[in-house]
Amino acid sequence: xxxxxxxxxxxxxxxxxxxxxxxxxxxxxxxxxxxxxxxxxxxxxxxxxxxxxxxxxxxxxxxxxxxxxxxxxxxxxxxxxxxxxxxxxxxxxxxxxxxxxxxxxxxxxxxxxxxxxxxxxxxxxxxxxxxxxxxxxxxxxxxxxxxxxxxxxxxxxxxxxxxxxxxxxxxxxxxxxxxxxxxxxxxxxxxxxxxxxxxxxxxxxxxxxxxxxxxxxxxxxxxxxxxxxxxxxxxxxxxxxxxxxxxxxxxxxxxxxxxxxxxxxxxxxxxxxxxxxxxxxxxxxxxxxxxxxxxxxxxxxxxxxxxxxxxxxxxxxxxxxxxxxxxxxxxxxxxxxxxxxxxxxxxxxxxxxxxxxxxxxxxxxxxxxxxxxxxxxxxxxxxxxxxxxxxxxxxxxxxxxxxxxxxxxxxxxxxxxxxxxxxxxxxxxxxxxxxxxxxxxxxxxxxxxxxxxxxxxxxxxxxxxxxxxxxxxxxxxxxxxxxxxxxxxxxxxxxxxxxxxxxxxxxxxxxxxxxxxxxxxxxxxxxxxxxxxxxxxxxxxxxxxxxxxxxxxxxxxxxxxxxxxxxxxxxxxxxxxxxxxxxxxxxxxxxxxxxxxxxxxxxxxxxxxxxxx
Amino acid sequence: xxxxxxxxxxxxxxxxxxxxxxxxxxxxxxxxxxxxxxxxxxxxxxxxxxxxxxxxxxxxxxxxxxxxxxxxxxxxxxxxxxxxxxxxxxxxxxxxxxxxxxxxxxxxxxxxxxxxxxxxxxxxxxxxxxxxxxxxxxxxxxxxxxxxxxxxxxxxxxxxxxxxxxxxxxxxxxxxxxxxxxxxxxxxxxxxxxxxxxxxxxxxxxxxxxxxxxxxxxxxxxxxxxxxxxxxxxxxxxxxxxxxxxxxxxxxxxxxxxxxxxxxxxxxxxxxxxxxxxxxxxxxxxxxxxxxxxxxxxxxxxxxxxxxxxxxxxxxxxxxxxxxxxxxxxxxxxxxxxxxxxxxxxxxxxxxxxxxxxxxxx
Numbered sequence: 001x002x003x004x005x006x007x008x009x010x011x012x013x014x015x016x017x018x019x020x021x022x023x024x025x026x027x028x029x030x031x032x033x034x035x036x037x038x039x040x041x042x043x044x045x046x047x048x049x050x051x052x053x054x055x056x057x058x059x060x061x062x063x064x065x066x067x068x069x070x071x072x073x074x075x076x077x078x079x080x081x082x083x084x085x086x087x088x089x090x091x092x093x094x095x096x097x098x099x100x101x102x103x104x105x106x107x108x109x110x111x112x113x114x115x116x117x118x119x120x121x122x123x124x125x126x127x128x129x130x131x132x133x134x135x136x137x138x139x140x141x142x143x144x145x146x147x148x149x150x151x152x153x154x155x156x157x158x159x160x161x162x163x164x165x166x167x168x169x170x171x172x173x174x175x176x177x178x179x180x181x182x183x184x185x186x187x188x189x190x191x192x193x194x195x196x197x198x199x200x201x202x203x204x205x206x207x208x209x210x211x212x213x214x215x216x217x218x219x220x221x222x223x224x225x226x227x228x229x230x231x232x233x234x235x236x237x238x239x240x241x242x243x244x245x246x247x248x249x250x251x252x253x254x255x256x257x258x259x260x261x262x263x264x265x266x267x268x269x270x271x272x273x274x275x276x277x278x279x280x281x282x283x284x285x286x287x288x289x290x291x292x293x294x295x296x297x298x299x300x301x302x303x304x305x306x307x308x309x310x311x312x313x314x315x316x317x318x319x320x321x322x323x324x325x326x327x328x329x330x331x332x333x334x335x336x337x338x339x340x341x342x343x344x345x346x347x348x349x350x351x352x353x354x355x356x357x358x359x360x361x362x363x364x365x366x367x368x369x370x371x372x373x374x375x376x377x378x379x380x381x382x383x384x385x386x387x388x389x390x391x392x393x394x395x396x397x398x399x400x401x402x403x404x405x406x407x408x409x410x411x412x413x414x415x416x417x418x419x420x421x422x423x424x425x426x427x428x429x430x431x432x433x434x435x436x437x438x439x440x441x442x443x444x445x446x447x448x449x450x451x452x453x454x455x456x457x458x459x460x461x462x463x464x465x466x467x468x469x470x471x472x473x474x475x476x477x478x479x480x481x482x483x484x485x486x487x488x489x490x491x492x493x494x495x496x497x498x499x500x501x502x503x504x505x506x507x508x509x510x511x512x513x514x515x516x517x518x519x520x521x522x523x524x525x526x527x528x529x530x531x532x533x534x535x536x537x538x539x540x541x542x543x544x545x546x547x548x549x550x551x552x553x554x555x556x557x558x559x560x561x562x563x564x565x566x567x568x569x570x571x572x573x574x575x576x577x578x579x580x581x582x583x584x585x586x587x588x589x590x591x592x593x594x595x596x597x598x599x600x601x602x603x604x605x606x607x608x609x610x611x612x613x
Numbered sequence: 614x615x616x617x618x619x620x621x622x623x624x625x626x627x628x629x630x631x632x633x634x635x636x637x638x639x640x641x642x643x644x645x646x647x648x649x650x651x652x653x654x655x656x657x658x659x660x661x662x663x664x665x666x667x668x669x670x671x672x673x674x675x676x677x678x679x680x681x682x683x684x685x686x687x688x689x690x691x692x693x694x695x696x697x698x699x700x701x702x703x704x705x706x707x708x709x710x711x712x713x714x715x716x717x718x719x720x721x722x723x724x725x726x727x728x729x730x731x732x733x734x735x736x737x738x739x740x741x742x743x744x745x746x747x748x749x750x751x752x753x754x755x756x757x758x759x760x761x762x763x764x765x766x767x768x769x770x771x772x773x774x775x776x777x778x779x780x781x782x783x784x785x786x787x788x789x790x791x792x793x794x795x796x797x798x799x800x801x802x803x804x805x806x807x808x809x810x811x812x813x814x815x816x817x818x819x820x821x822x823x824x825x826x827x828x829x830x831x832x833x834x835x836x837x838x839x840x841x842x843x844x845x846x847x848x849x850x851x852x853x854x855x856x857x858x859x860x861x862x863x864x865x866x867x868x869x870x871x872x873x874x875x876x877x878x879x880x881x882x883x884x885x886x887x888x889x890x891x892x893x894x895x896x897x898x899x900x901x902x903x904x905x906x907x908x909x910x911x912x913x914x915x916x917x918x919x920x921x922x923x924x925x926x927x928x929x930x931x932x933x934x935x936x937x938x939x940x941x942x943x944x945x946x947x948x949x950x951x952x953x954x955x956x957x958x959x960x961x962x963x964x965x966x967x968x969x970x971x972x973x974x975x
Contacts, residue, residue, distance in 0.1 A: 019688030506706035509667050514720035514771065515694030524719070528710045 028518040029430035032423050033440045039420070040443050042470070043486040047462040048450075055079060055288045062285060078285035082293075091286070092293060095274040099297070102187050102259065102270060103252040109192025110248050114199025115241065117341060122207040124328045128338050135342070136200045138349035139193065141590050143547035143564055145257025146583055147190040149571070150352030152261055153359045153580070156366075157181035160266055164366030167355065171368070182266040187258045193348045195251060199244040206240035207233075225328075246305050246448075250298050254451020256550035257564075261571055271297070272453045272550065279457060279554050291454040299449045353587070356580040365576050377577035388573065393581040399566070402582075403589060405477065406546055406562040410593070413484035414541035417492045418534050420485065425496020426526070444493040447486055452550030459483045460554060475557045483555060484545050491544075492537065499533030500526070539597040546590050563589075618643035618807050619664065619775065624673035626659050626831075633659040634670070635831035641824075646801050646808045648818040651828035652854070657811045658779055660828075664809060665700050665777050666693035677775060694723075698775035699768030703783055705760045707752040713739075713763050714748040720771040738770040741800065758789040765800070776801075776808040782817060794820055815855050819843065827851045844896075845962065849969040852894040852962065858926050858937040861900070863893040864966065873963070876934065878911045882961045885973045890966035897926065897939035899960035902946065903953040910953030915946050929954060 024030055058066060058073040066077050082092050117136070120126050139147075156166030157176040169175050179185055210233065219228060259270040269277075271294040278287035330337055359365075363374040363386065374380070380392040393399045424444055431437030447455060459482070463473035473479040503526060511521045549564040556565045563586040570579035617640035626634040633656040641647050649657035662668035664675060666682065669690050675683040677698065682691045693700075707716055714735055721731045739745050742762035752760055761781060768776060778797075782790045798821045801808050812818055818825045819839045826836045827850075835847040846852035852860045865875035867889060873882045880893060903910050913929035913936065920926075925944035929936045929952060938954065946952060963973040 013686075016686055016688030020690075023688075023690060504704070504706070506702045506704060507708055509693075510700070510702060510706040510708070510767075511719065512667070513665060513693045513698070513700045514767075515723045516719070517692075517694075520723065525708055529708075 028522075029427045030436065032427040033431060033436050036420070036424055036427060036440055037443060040446075040489065042468075043482065044443070044446050044450075044489070046468075047458040048446075050462055051288050051291065051458045055285055055292065057285075059285060061282065078289050082286055082289040091274060091278075092290065095269045095271045095290070096293065096297065098184065098259075098263070098268060099253060099270040099272070099294070101184055102191065103249050103301075105184070105188035106191035106195060106252045107245060107248045109188060110194075110196040111199050111241065111244065113192070113344070114196035114201075114244065115203045115237075117196070118200050118204035118207060120337060120341065122204050124330050124337075126330060126334060126337055126341070128342065132341055132345065135345040135349050136197055138345075139195075140197045141543060141547075141594065142194070142349075142352070142587055143257065143549065143567075143583060144191065144194045144251075144255055145261055145549065146356070146587070147193055147348070147352050148187070148258040148261040149567075149580060149583060150355040151186050151190050152576070153355050155181045155186065166366075167358075167368055170366070178266060182262050183268045186262045187268075187270075190258050190262065191252045191255060195248045196348075198247050199241070202240040202244045203237055206237040210236050242305055242308075246302050249301055249305075250448065250451060253294065253298050253301075254453050254455070254550050256453050256553055257568065260568060272451070275453055275457060276553060279460065284460065287457060291457040294451050294454045295449065298451050298454075302449055353584070357584055360577045360581040360584065362577065377581055387575045387578060390570075390575050390578050393578055393585065398561070399563075399582065399585070401559075402561050402563045402566045403585065405560060406564070406586065407589065407593075409477070409480050409484065409562055410542045410545040412481045413488070413545050414538045416481065416485045417488045417541045418538045420489060421492030421496035421499075421537055422527070422530070422534060423496070424489070424493040425498075425500040425530070426522070428493065428497050429500035441493065441497075444489050446490075447488075448490040450487075452487065452548070453553065455487050456483060456551045456554040459486075474555075475560070477560045479555055480552050480560060480562070483551060484548065487551050488541055488544065491541070495533060495537035495540075499530040499537075502533070503529045535597065535600045539594065542593055542597060543590055546593065547586060616643065617641060618645075618678060619809070620674075620676040621660075621664070622674040622676075624660070624663055624670045624675065626656075626663055626668060626670045632831050634663065636673075637831065637833060638673075639826060639833060639836065641807060641809065643807055644805045645823040646798075646810065646821055648810045648812060648822040648825045649828055650812060650815060650818040650825050650854075652813060655828040656831035657813075657828050659831075661700075661777055661779055661809060661811045664775075665698060666691060666696050667700075696775075697773050698777055699771065699773040700777040700779065701761075701764045701768055701781045703780040705752075705764040705784075707760055707764055707767070709752050711751075712748065713744075713750050713752075713755075713766075716752070716763060717767050717770045720767070724771065734770045735766075738766040741769055741803075742766045742796070758785055758793070761785060761789075761793065762796075765797075769800075769804070774806060776804075776806045778808065778810045780812055781810075783812070783814070790817075797821060815857070819855075827854060829854075844960075845971065845974060846894065847971050847974075849892060849894070849964050852964070856896060858897050858939065861893075861895045861897065861936045863895070863934065863936075864890070865893055866890055871958075876932070879909075880956050880961070881909060881958045882956075882963055883959065883973050884963060887963055887965070887972045891972070892964040892966050892969070893956075894962040894964060895936075895956055896960065897937040899957045900936065900938045901955045901957065902927065902938055902940060902944075903955060904946075904950075905953065907953055907955060910955045913952050913954050915948055915950045915952055918944060918946055918948055920944065927952070 055078050056074050056076065058069045058071055058075050060071065062075070062077065063069060063071065066075060069075060082088055117132065121129050121132055152166070154167050155176045157163050157169055157178070157180070158165055159175045159178050160181060165175070166181070254272060256272045256276060259268070259273045260276070263270060264273050271290055275287055275290040275294065278290060360377050361373050361375065362368060363372050363376060376383070376386060376392055378392045378394050380386070381395065382389045382391040390396070424440065428437050428441050450458065459479065460474070463470070463479055466472050473482065507525055507529065508521050511525045516524065547564055549568060552562065553565055553568065556562065561569070563582055567579040567582045567586070570576070570582060619641040621637060621639040624634055624637045625632070635656070637660065649660060651657050659668060663670045663683070670683060670685065672685045674681065674685065677696055680691070680696070681687070681689055682696045683689060708719070711719070717735050717738060718731045721734060726734070735748060739747060742765050744759065744762045744766060747755070747759070747763070752763070755763065764781070782793050785793060794817060810821065822839055824836060825839055825842050827834045827842060829850050835842055835851045842851065843855055846855060849862065853862065863875045865873040865880065867884050867887050868874045868879070871881055871884050873880050873884065873891060873893060875893065882893065906912070911931065913931045915927050916930040916935070917928040918925060919928070920943055924942065925940045927938045927940065927944060927946055929938055936954065962971055964970060965972050
C-alpha cells in the first residue's frame with residue numbers, strides 16, 4: 001500500500017483547497033443556486049430598491065412643488081405628504097383602512113365557506129363529493145373580479161349618482177342602497193366567494209391526511225365531538241388554514257379588479273386603486289409610497305401569521321393520505337346540506353356567468369327586457385350611437401390582439417416559470433440543510449410578500465431606462481412576461497420543491513453510481529419523474545396569468561393590452577356589455593387551455609393548486 | 614498476504630455535531646466479502662456512502678484498486694461513476710418509469726455500448742439473478758424480492774470491480790431473505806468481485822462474509838472472520854451484539870490462577886495474567902446442563918424453557934443471576950426444575966471490567 005502514499009504527490013495545501021472549492025462550485029445545485037440568486041436579484045431585489053430610492057429622490061415633476069431642489073436630490077417630501085400632510089387621510093389612511101377591512105372580510109368569508117365545505121365533504125357522509133369538488137375549482141378559472149362584474153349587473157342602482165338600474169332594480173323596482181350596490185360589502189362578498197377555493201382545497205387535503213386514529217383516541221378518552229373538533233382536528237389543520245389565510249389575504253390586499261369595479265365609482269378607494277390613480281397621473285413618488293405602505297402591510301400580516309402559527313408552512317400536511325374510518329352521519333340533514341352546498345356553489349360558479357352573458361345581449365344598459373335583446377355587442381358593426389361606437393367584440397381587431405397577447409403572455413410566463421420552478425426545486429431540495437439552499441428558498445419567497453399591484457409598480461421604476469445591460473423594457477411585451485414570471489417565483493419554487501421531494505434521492509444516486517452526469521441524471525431520471533407535477537404547475541401558472549390583472553394593469557400599453565386589462569378599460573369607459581363579453585371570451589379561452597394542458601402527463605389544476613400551497 | 618484492494622485511511626465524516634464515522638481505517642483485500650455490521654446509527658451506511666462517493670468525508674483518504682478516489686489532502690474526490698463500483702440500495706432504487714431492460718441498460722448506454730452487446734448483457738445478468746424474461750416489466754409490476762433481484766442485475770450488468778450493498782435484504786420477508794442470502798453468496802463466489810455489505814443483521818453477516826467489521830459510534834470495534842468475531846469477540850460490545858440468544862455476561866473478580874468468583878460461586882476460567890474485576894462472556898451453548906449435582910456445577914432453577922425445534926433455550930435463574938443456556942434438540946427439562954450448570958472452561962472469554970476489552974485471548 002505504500003505505493004499510494006501521499007508523499008508521492010507534493011500538492012500544496014492551497015491547491016487542494018482550490019480543487020475542493022472548484023468542486024463545490026461546480027456541484028449542480030450550487031451552480032443553479034447561484035444563477036437563481038442572480039436572477040432573483042435582478043427581478044426582485046433591485047426593482048424593490050429602486051422603488052424605495054424613487055420615493056426619496058426629487059424627480060422632474062417634483063421640481064415644481066419643492067422650491068430650491070434640484071433633480072436627484074434626496075427629499076422626504078413624498079413621505080411627509082403621504083403620511084402626515086393634509087391629504088394623508090384621503091390618500092393613505094382611508095384606503096389603508098378600506099384595504100384592511102376588505103382583505104380581512106374576504107379572507108374570513110372564504111375561510112368560513114371553504115373550511116366548512118371541506119369539513120362536510122371529507123368528514124361527513126354527504127353525497128355528491130365529486131360534483132362539489134368540481135364546482136369548487138371553477139372560481140379559480142374565472143378572473144377574480146368576475147363576481148364583481150356580475151354583482152354590478154345585478155345590483156347597479158340609481159341611488160348612485162348617474163347610475164342606471166341593475167337587474168334587481170329593473171325587476172323589483174326597488175333601488176338598492178349604496179352599501180349594497182357599491183363599497184365594502186359587495187367587494188368583500190365578491191372576493192371572498194372567489195377565493196374560497198384555496199381554503200377548500202388546502203383544508204380538505206389536510207383533513208384527509210389526518211390519521212383518524214388520532215381522533216378516535218380522543219373519542220376513547222371520552223372527549224365529546226365538539227371538544228375533539230376543537231382540541232384535535234382544528235390544531236392539525238391549522239397549518240393548512242394558515243397557508244390559505246396568507247394566500248387569500250395577500251391576494252385580496254393587492255387585488256385591483258373588484259375594488260375598481262365596485263369601489264371607485266362611489267369614491268371608495270383601497271390602497272390598490274389609490275396606487276393606480278397616482279400612477280395614472282405619473283405621480284411616481286406618491287404612488288410608490290402607497291405601494292410601500294401596501295407591501296409593509298402585507299408583510300406585517302404574513303409575519304404575524306407566522307408568529308402565531310409557528311412555521312411558515314409544513315410539507316407534511318399533505319401527502320400520506322390517512323385511512324378514514326368514520327364519517328359523521330348527517331342522517332336526515334343529508335339532502336338539506338347537499339342542496340345548500342350545490343346551490344351556493346352554483347351561485348358562485350355559474351350564476352355570475354349567466355348574468356354576464358345575459359347582460360351582453362342587452363342593447364342599452366339598465367333595460368333587461370326582451371325588447372332590448374341584441375347581438376350587437378358580439379357581432380355588430382361600429383355604431384356611434386351605441387357605446388361610443390365600439391364594434392361587437394367578435395369583429396373587433398383589438399380584442400383578437402388582446403386575446404393573442406393574453407395567450408402568448410400566459411404560455412411564455414408559464415414556460416419560463418416552469419423552468420425556474422424546476423431549477424429552484426432542484427437547487428433547494430438537493431442543497432437541503434445548507435445555508436445556500438435556505439437563502440435561495442427565502443429569496444424566492446419575497447414576491448409573495450409583495451401585493452400584485454405593488455409588484456407591478458415596482459417594475460415601472462425599474463425598466464424605464466437601460467439598466468445593467470438590460471434594454472429598457474417599459475411598454476414592451478417582454479416586461480409583462482418578466483413581471484408575471486417574477487411574481488410567480490414563490491409558486492414556481494413551491495411546486496418545484498414539492499415535485500422534487502417526491503423523487504427519493506436514491507433514484508438519482510443510483511444513476512450517479514451508474515456514471516450518469518448531472519445533465520443525464522436530470523434528463524433521464526429527475527425530469528420524467530417530476531414532469532406531472534410541472535404540468536400541473538404550468539397549468540396553474542397559465543390560468544393565473546390569463547386572468548391576471550392587478551399585476552400588469554400599471555404596465556400595459558394599448559399595443560400590449562391583454563384581455564383582462566381590456567375588460568377594465570371597457571368598464572371604466574362605461575362599455576359594460578363589451579367588458580362582460582370580453583370576460584366571457586377570457587373564461588372560454590382559459591377553459592380551452594385547461595382542457596388541452598390537462599391532457600399532458602396527468603397534470604391537473606387541482607394538483608397544481610394543492611402543491612403551490 | 615494479498616494486496617489490499619480498497620484502502621480506507623483515517624476517514625472521518627460528521628453531520629453537524631454528529632460524528633458518523635470517526636477516524637476510521639480499513640483494508641479490504643481483493644475478492645473478499647466484507648460486512649459492515651452494527652446497530653443503526655453506527656456509521657456503517659455512511660462509511661459505505663463515503664466509499665461510493667455519494668458522501669464526501671471530512672478527512673482521510675480512500676483508494677480503490679490503483680486509484681485514489683478520495684483524498685482530503687489532495688482535494689480529490691472522484692464522482693461515483695468514476696470509481697468502478699456498483700451499489701444496491703436498501704429500497705432498491707429502481708427507476709419506476711423504466712422497464713427492467715431500461716433499468717439495466719442505463720449504465721451501459723452511458724458507456725455507449727452497442728445494442729447487440731447490451732442485449733447480451735441484459736440476458737446474462739438476468740440469468741444470473743434468475744429473472745429471465747422479465748425485460749419488459751416495470752418495477753411496480755414485480756414483488757419486492759423480484760425488484761431486489763433486478764437491482765442486483767442492474768449492478769451486475771456493467772461489471773464493476775466493487776459491489777456495495779446497503780442492507781439489501783432488510784425489506785424482504787424472512788423466507789425470501791434466506792433464499793437471497795444463498796443467491797448473494799453464490800453470486801459473490803462466481804463473480805469474485807470485492808464486496809462491501811452493510812447490515813444490522815448478524816445472521817446475514819455471519820453466513821455470508823469473509824470478514825466482518827463490527828462498528829459502533831463510527832469506530833470499527835473488531836475486524837475479523839465470522840468465526841473469530843463469534844468465538845473471540847474483542848470487547849463486550851461485540852460479544853453482546855453478536856449471537857442469538859445473547860451471550861451471558863457475568864461480573865466477577867479474579868481470585869486466583871484460573872479461578873473467578875462470581876457472587877458466591879466460583880468459575881474456572883483461563884485467566885492468563887488477568888487480575889481484579891472482570892466480566893465473563895459465556896455463550897449459551899458453552900454451558901452444560903446436569904440434572905444432578907456435579908463438581909463445579911452451580912445450582913439453578915429453570916425459569917423458562919423455550920424449544921425451537923432444532924434446539925432449546927433454557928433460561929436459568931439463581932438469585933440475581935439469569936443465564937441463557939442452549940441445548941441441542943428437544944430438552945426434557947421442565948419449568949421450575951432444579952438444574953446444575955457447568956461452564957466450559959476453554960470457551961469462556963474474560964473481559965476487563967473497566968475497558969471492556971478481551972483479556973484472555975490466545
